[in-house]
Amino acid sequence: MGAAHAFWLAGRQATGTDTFEVTSPWDGRTVATVSVPTDAQTEEAVAAAYAVREDFAATPAHVRAAALDHVSRRLAERTEEIARLISAENGKPIKWARGEVGRAVSVFRFAAEEARRFNGGEAQRLDTDAGGQGRLALTRRFPKGVVLGIAPFNFPLNLCAHKVAPAIAAGAPIILKPAPATPLSGLVLGELLAETDLPAGSWSILPVPNDRMADLVQDERLPVISFTGSEKVGYAIMDSVPRKHCTLELGGNGAAVVLADWASDADLDWAATRIATFSNYQGGQSCISVQRVIADAAVYDRLLPRIVAAVEAQVTGDPADDATDVGPLVSVDAAQRVESWVNEAVDAGAQLLTGGKRDGASYAPTVLTDVPAGTTLSCEEVFGPVLTVQKVDGEAAAFAAVNDSKYGLQAGVFTHDVQVAFRAHRALEVGGVVIGDVPSYRADQMPYGGAKQSGVGREGVRFAMEDYTYERVLVLTGLAL
Numbered sequence: 083m084g085a086a087h088a089f090w091l092a093g094r095q096a097t098g099t100d101t102f103e104v105t106s107p108w109d110g111r112t113v114a115t116v117s118v119p120t121d122a123q124t125e126e127a128v129a130a131a132y133a134v135r136e137d138f139a140a141t142p143a144h145v146r147a148a149a150l151d152h153v154s155r156r157l158a159e160r161t162e163e164i165a166r167l168i169s170a171e172n173g174k175p176i177k178w179a180r181g182e183v184g185r186a187v188s189v190f191r192f193a194a195e196e197a198r199r200f201n202g203g204e205a206q207r208l209d210t211d212a213g214g215q216g217r218l219a220l221t222r223r224f225p226k227g228v229v230l231g232i233a234p235f236n237f238p239l240n241l242c243a244h245k246v247a248p249a250i251a252a253g254a255p256i257i258l259k260p261a262p263a264t265p266l267s268g269l270v271l272g273e274l275l276a277e278t279d280l281p282a283g284s285w286s287i288l289p290v291p292n293d294r295m296a297d298l299v300q301d302e303r304l305p306v307i308s309f310t311g312s313e314k315v316g317y318a319i320m321d322s323v324p325r326k327h328c329t330l331e332l333g334g335n336g337a338a339v340v341l342a343d344w345a346s347d348a349d350l351d352w353a354a355t356r357i358a359t360f361s362n363y364q365g366g367q368s369c370i371s372v373q374r375v376i377a378d379a380a381v382y383d384r385l386l387p388r389i390v391a392a393v394e395a396q397v398t399g400d401p402a403d404d405a406t407d408v409g410p411l412v413s414v415d416a417a418q419r420v421e422s423w424v425n426e427a428v429d430a431g432a433q434l435l436t437g438g439k440r441d442g443a444s445y446a447p448t449v450l451t452d453v454p455a456g457t458t459l460s461c462e463e464v465f466g467p468v469l470t471v472q473k474v475d476g477e478a479a480a481f482a483a484v485n486d487s488k489y490g491l492q493a494g495v496f497t498h499d500v501q502v503a504f505r506a507h508r509a510l511e512v513g514g515v516v517i518g519d520v521p522s523y524r525a526d527q528m529p530y531g532g533a534k535q536s537g538v539g540r541e542g543v544r545f546a547m548e549d550y551t552y553e554r555v556l557v558l559t560g561l562a563l
Contacts, residue, residue, distance in 0.1 A: 086115045087265075090272035090287040091123055092130035093280065098123055102291075104266060107173035107410040107443045108401055114171070116265050119288045124298065130283030131228045131255035132303040138284045139225045139253040146250055147197040149278035153247075154190035156274045157183060164239065164270055166402070171264045172238055173410040173443065175401045178363055185526055186243040192527050192543040193247035200251065200547055209563055218558045223551040225254035226327055227305040230298055232319075234311045235412050236367040236465075238264035242271055244526070245308050246285065248546035255284045257304065263412055265289040299323060306550055313463075313535050320538075329539030329549050331531055333463035334491030335373040336521035337484045339506075341477060342380035344496040350385050353496050357469070358392030360522035362408045362447045366467035367416075369536075370492045370522045373464055375471040376483045382473045386451070389471060390435050393447045396467075408467055410443035417445045420466035424448060427459040437467070463489065477502060481509045490533035492521040513540075 088095040097117040104113045119127070157164065165179035174182070204221045208214030231245030242260055249256035260268030272287040290298065298304065299319055308329045309316050316330040340353050361372040377385050401409035411417045421440045427450060428434050437448030448468045453460045459470065474480045484493050492514040495506045503517045513532040516523045524530055531540040539549050 086117060087269055088117055089119055089269065089289055090276070090285070091119065091127050092283045092286055093276060094282070095272075095276075096123060102262070102289075104171050104263070106170055107412050114266055116269070116289050119290060121294075121297075124288060124290060124294075127257055127286035127288060128228070128298070128301055128303055131257055131286065134281050134283035135225065135228055135255050138255050138281055141253055141281065143197050143200075145279060146253060147194040149275070149280045150190050150194035150197060150247060150250055152278050153271070153274045154187050154194065156277065157187045157190065160270075161187075164267065167270065168239055168264075168267050169401045169409075171266050172235060173401050173412060174364055175406040175409045176404060177406075179401075182237055182240050186240045189240065189243040189526050189543060190247050193251040196248075196544050196547060197251035200544070201551075207563055208557070216559060216561050216563065218561050218563060220556040220558065221553050222556070223252075223548070224554050225252055225551050227254070228303060229254050229256040229306045229308055229550055230301075230304040231256055231258045232295070232307070232309045232311065233258065233260050233268060235261035235264040236364060236369075239267035239270070240526070241310050242268040244310075244541050244543075244546065246271060246275075248541075248543050249550055250280065250285070251543065252547040252550045254306070254550045256286075257298070258285070258287045259290050259295065259298070260287065262289065262292060296322075308539075308541075308546070308549070310541075316537065317535075327549070329531075329541070329546070330537035331369070331539075331541055332491075332535065332537040333465075334369045334489045334521075334532060334536050335461075335463050335487055336370045336492055336494070337374040337376055337487075338372045338494040338496070338520050339480045339484060340375065340377045340381055340385055340496045341480065341499075341502065342378040343498050343502075345381050349496070350381060350388055354385060354388035354392045356520045357389055358396060358447075359407070360520045361469040362393065362396050362467040363522070365409055365411050365445075366420075367411060367465050368522060369463070370524060371465075372469060372494070372520050372522060374483075375469060376474055376480050377471060378477075378480060379473050379475050382471075386435075386471055389469070390449050393449050393469065394436050396447045398444065398446065408447055411445060411466060412443070414443045416466070417443045420445050420464060420468060423457075423459045423462075423464060424450070424468060427453050427457045430454045430457050432457070432459070432470075461488070477505070481506065485509075485511045488535040491536040492516060492524075492532075494519050494521040494523070512536075 168179040208217040310331040437446040529540040
């Protein structure tokens, strides 16, 4: 992994004049050196994608599906190799990295299936009024144009897959920009795509530095932008290109609600284990990790010590070790930011029950209670292994506490009552409600996205394909209906 890596320009490998190093968050070693596209090479990739857009949209579904199936199979064959690459560049524990590869395998398989059945057309009789006699409308979907996919560091393979696979399935060329800290997993996708028969120019994977992204964002030949990342950057992109179609998957501060009917010892043990696991998986660097626990007063005193014990049982250490649950954050700067937010909360009166220690890029799994409103930790997305626990009285207060946030990505509600489940679905201002589990559950085929400041649009293969396309109506005249 120490060799220099080329990038992928219009389906072929290329190198530029500059390079940058990818380093391990765990031990600081150089994982790889990556070549940076020049401005001229970036222009070549965009021009090639724009030139091929009509031909690619007309590519037979079986060709696109076969390519997607191939990538899915090859990812599965190379699971261990790619998982270790993810772990090296991202610091993700190897067991979670293997899971990420498995999810990407599924994403490409789902995309192959959708490519075969997408756009079957919907026929609508128009002779419901006299003026429509003998007329039939046929509605199909067509790509809006080239997609610019901008992926984050926290799921460096699977969130690249969520940009690339739906675009190919829909027949939309894509320019993928992986995160600068973790480009290697995205570049592996290029190796697998290059083994297919997709048209030259239909895809490029360019590790362009963030400070050169403005030109790509503004380029009129890229009418669709799919961005996953921070709220600040996402909305800055959308505000700068108001006439483009932007899908933004942004931040969250996921809440897990534990209601009074979730009261048996088995119930509370399950909730505590799930909360501890998914407040700390990926080092807490997931938009839907558990950041807030909102517990009914009837179960709070029994639940809290279980949560603390389950958090303290999380194994921290070397991400290459199969036993490790929690590895480092992506950088020392990220860990220092988490440390400062926790310290601010404690100084303001929060009670630190466990954790609160930083070692380089690693931050110990942390639980706090009595976090004052208005502290950064109570308002923003921590994106680290930190959990706050709050006591409330009753369902209405719990749901109000979930909604007392600028974010609205997903929420988990631990209840056995199906009526409460439907009330939660109606009341909670989020993109997804998970009953009987944490908000961190995501199936890659389901619609995924948020409300309020958590973004606009939806990922999930078919839903992203709909975002990348638009309806076009064909009216047939003179038919004997």
